[in-house]
Amino acid sequence: MLKMQNISKVYQTDSVQTHALRDFSLEVKEGEFIAVTGPSGSGKTTFLNMAGILEPFTSGHYSLDGIDVGGLSDNQRADLRNQKIGFIFQGFNLIPDLSLFENVEVPLRYRGVPAKERKKRIEECLEQVGLASRAKHLPQQLSGGQQQRVAIARALAGKPRFLLADEPTGNLDTLMARQVMELLEEINRNGATIVMVTHDPELARRAPRNIQVVDGQLADFTLYQGVPEASQPVVDTRIKAEV
Amino acid sequence: MLLHYIDLSWRSIRNTPVISFLMVFAIAIGIGITMTSLSVYHMMSMDPIPHKSDKIHYVQLQIMDEGNEWNTDDNLPRQLTYQDAVNLYNADIDVLSSPSFRTGFSVHLNTPDVKPRMEQARLVNKEFFDIFERPFIFGGAWTKDDQDNKPYVVVISKSVNERLFNGENSIGKEIFLDNKSYRVVGVTEDWEHHVKYYDVNNGAFNPAEALYIPFAIAPLEEIGTWGNMNGWKLEQMRGYQDLIISEKVWTQFWVQLNTPKQKEEYGRFLMAYMEDQKSRGRFQREELIYSLRNVNEWLAYNEVISEDNRILVALSFMFLMVCVANILGLLLAKFLKRAPEVGIRRALGASKQQIFLQHIVEVSVIGFSGGLLGIAIAQLGLWGVRETNSYYNALATMDVSMLLAAPAIALLASFVAGLYPAWLVCKTQPAIYLKSQ
Numbered sequence: 001m002l003k004m005q006n007i008s009k010v011y012q013t014d015s016v017q018t019h020a021l022r023d024f025s026l027e028v029k030e031g032e033f034i035a036v037t038g039p040s041g042s043g044k045t046t047f048l049n050m051a052g053i054l055e056p057f058t059s060g061h062y063s064l065d066g067i068d069v070g071g072l073s074d075n076q077r078a079d080l081r082n083q084k085i086g087f088i089f090q091g092f093n094l095i096p097d098l099s100l101f102e103n104v105e106v107p108l109r110y111r112g113v114p115a116k117e118r119k120k121r122i123e124e125c126l127e128q129v130g131l132a133s134r135a136k137h138l139p140q141q142l143s144g145g146q147q148q149r150v151a152i153a154r155a156l157a158g159k160p161r162f163l164l165a166d167e168p169t170g171n172l173d174t175l176m177a178r179q180v181m182e183l184l185e186e187i188n189r190n191g192a193t194i195v196m197v198t199h200d201p202e203l204a205r206r207a208p209r210n211i212q213v214v215d216g217q218l219a220d221f222t223l224y225q226g227v228p229e230a231s232q233p234v235v236d237t238r239i240k241a242e243v
Numbered sequence: 244m245l246l247h248y249i250d251l252s253w254r255s256i257r258n259t260p261v262i263s264f265l266m267v268f269a270i271a272i273g274i275g276i277t278m279t280s281l282s283v284y285h286m287m288s289m290d291p292i293p294h295k296s297d298k299i300h301y302v303q304l305q306i307m308d309e310g311n312e313w314n315t316d317d318n319l320p321r322q323l324t325y326q327d328a329v330n331l332y333n334a335d336i337d338v339l340s341s342p343s344f345r346t347g348f349s350v351h352l353n354t355p356d357v358k359p360r361m362e363q364a365r366l367v368n369k370e371f372f373d374i375f376e377r378p379f380i381f382g383g384a385w386t387k388d389d390q391d392n393k394p395y396v397v398v399i400s401k402s403v404n405e406r407l408f409n410g411e412n413s414i415g416k417e418i419f420l421d422n423k424s425y426r427v428v429g430v431t432e433d434w435e436h437h438v439k440y441y442d443v444n445n446g447a448f449n450p451a452e453a454l455y456i457p458f459a460i461a462p463l464e465e466i467g468t469w470g471n472m473n474g475w476k477l478e479q480m481r482g483y484q485d486l487i488i489s490e491k492v493w494t495q496f497w498v499q500l501n502t503p504k505q506k507e508e509y510g511r512f513l514m515a516y517m518e519d520q521k522s523r524g525r526f527q528r529e530e531l532i533y534s535l536r537n538v539n540e541w542l543a544y545n546e547v548i549s550e551d552n553r554i555l556v557a558l559s560f561m562f563l564m565v566c567v568a569n570i571l572g573l574l575l576a577k578f579l580k581r582a583p584e585v586g587i588r589r590a591l592g593a594s595k596q597q598i599f600l601q602h603i604v605e606v607s608v609i610g611f612s613g614g615l616l617g618i619a620i621a622q623l624g625l626w627g628v629r630e631t632n633s634y635y636n637a638l639a640t641m642d643v644s645m646l647l648a649a650p651a652i653a654l655l656a657s658f659v660a661g662l663y664p665a666w667l668v669c670k671t672q673p674a675i676y677l678k679s680q
Contacts, residue, residue, distance in 0.1 A: 079592065
């Protein structure tokens with residue numbers, strides 16, 4: 001599904017170079033649910049931006065669903081995001097002026113889905129997250145947990161095969177976080193591949209596969225089985241112990 | 244998708260009513276000022292008789308002896324002498340032509356019921372009505388026989404007919420011009436031209452005359468001109484007979500020449516006429532010169548649209564540009580504030596073009612609204628022009644083309660203002676804003 005090989009991302013400001021990712025390699029198979037952990041500033045969000053094709057990488061090779069991302073134009077990247085990827089953000093990132101229905105509609109409009117089909121799909125997605133009755137409400141009329149469910153409905157609307165979640169429960173209380181996590185697990189069971197960045201060890205434990213990003217490099221607990229130890233990245237033992 | 248963008252624009256305008264109103268008002272003021280000056284300019288410069296302006300020609304002759312100067316670029320007098328006008332009209336050449344000059348009379352019915360009123364009149368020959376396609380409500384132009392033998396006939400305008408005869412068919416009735424009785428042979432529609440192109444010598448934007456009588460009346464009643472009269476040499480004037488054989492220029496002469504060949508032939512005729520006059524002691528100069536200018540060439544020659552008019556239009560467009568610059572600043576502030584939302588849209592699959600189009604549509608909605616409000620302001624401006632100077636009554640108005648041009652110019656102006664802000668916001672990198680939302 002996702003294959004990153006030696007991806008590097010360097011931010012250049014004046015004469016200072018910041019290496020956000022260094023030789024980052026990762027393969028995610030279809031239907032996997034991966035939790036990405038790591039300390040603040042380790043490069044988790046940069047990895048997510050790369051995976052979500054939200055910004056270009058400096059070097060390396062990245063293919064998503066067999067498509068070489070590196071060679072795509074800006075518009076092709078936008079199209080690929082729209083077709084293949086669903087995003088769930090910590091801050092929900094709903095458009096405040098649009099109703100729940102219209103928020104979920106956004107990716108479908110850019111995809112050019114006919115109105116009738118859009119309506120059907122939006123109603124299904126809002127139903128799935130339990131907010132069908134509030135379709136005409138504005139985001140600010142909902143609680144944080146409800147807003148995140150709308151964001152999930154929006155991510156699901158385009159039937160993406162790949163879901164990227166950046167701290168999806170970061171702004172939610174425990175109960176709501178659990179509900180959102182259950183929803184993500186259900187989505188994963190239905191076939192979607194999910195990569196979730198989280199600081200929450202409990203949530204990370206619920207994901208079948210955990211990886212850790214440290215100093216822009218990957219530490220994977222499962223992927224490197226069979227790979228000579230010398231070639232394996234350093235593993236954060238604190239997280240490993242919890243797993 | 245366009246309707247969706249219009250919907251988003253409307254929501255955005257509603258969400259930011261103050262800044263949106265400022266932008267609409269700025270463009271409306273700019274359009275209002277621009278359209279006021281542009282409408283007047285447009286009316287001044289439009290072809291007054293587009294389907295035959297290239298066929299109707301104004302005749303000028305170089306009547307001055309060698310060594311004399313006239314105050315025109317080509318040194319040609321703007322009008323003709325009475326004798327030349329009569330000679331050219333009476334010449335044996337198969338064209339529609341007419342001499343003309345402006346005068347005026349006290350018009351009445353010689354009864355106590357209708358008060359006398361001063362009206363402007365024009366002395367012309369019957370061909371004048373054909374050349375300038377004057378439509379008749381009743382009757383028509385006088386006949387050749389009337390013109391030659393019974394010239395006390397008159398064509399009156401609809402307004403005069405309303406005043407004197409309550410708009411009824413007045414053909415055959417008598418009216419008095421000063422103390423002389425004339426028989427009404429025709430009633431024309433009022434001539435509501437923007438430019439008095441057939442006589443720019445006496446105020447290019449003055450209203451049309453209300454009466455027309457045969458040119459042959461002039462010597463009979465010794466009718467003087469209400470227009471300009473100029474001369475180039477000292478002449479003794481003891482009476483009207485001296486005037487009509489003098490070298491004073493005070494008549495206009497129009498001829499309809501339908502083809503280039505006909506124009507060429509008429510040119511040869513004019514040259515032959517001048518040679519003949521030279522042999523009779525006039526036009527004492529080496530090179531004989533004539534000019535045949537069509538309507539638009541004649542208007543340009545007389546600089547009917549002055550440089551001042553052009554400068555005024557240019558200044559009003561500069562003012563519009565100032566408004567555009569202000570709108571640009573407001574749009575920049577508004578659009579850049581929306582960058583986080585654009586980041587979300589870009590992350591969800593919007594292309595740069597889609598984001599650009601969304602914002603250009605919003606700018607266009609603002610521009611179109613400003614254009615409509617600008618038309619109202621322009622109408623107010625034109626009303627002000629009409630109220631302050633009746634000379635511009637026919638000009639200070641917006642025709643359909645200007646009504647359509649106003650929103651088009653507003654759209655263009657807003658597009659210019661919105662281009663940079665829309666381009667800037669469409670370049671938004673989604674990753675920058677998603678985390679900070």
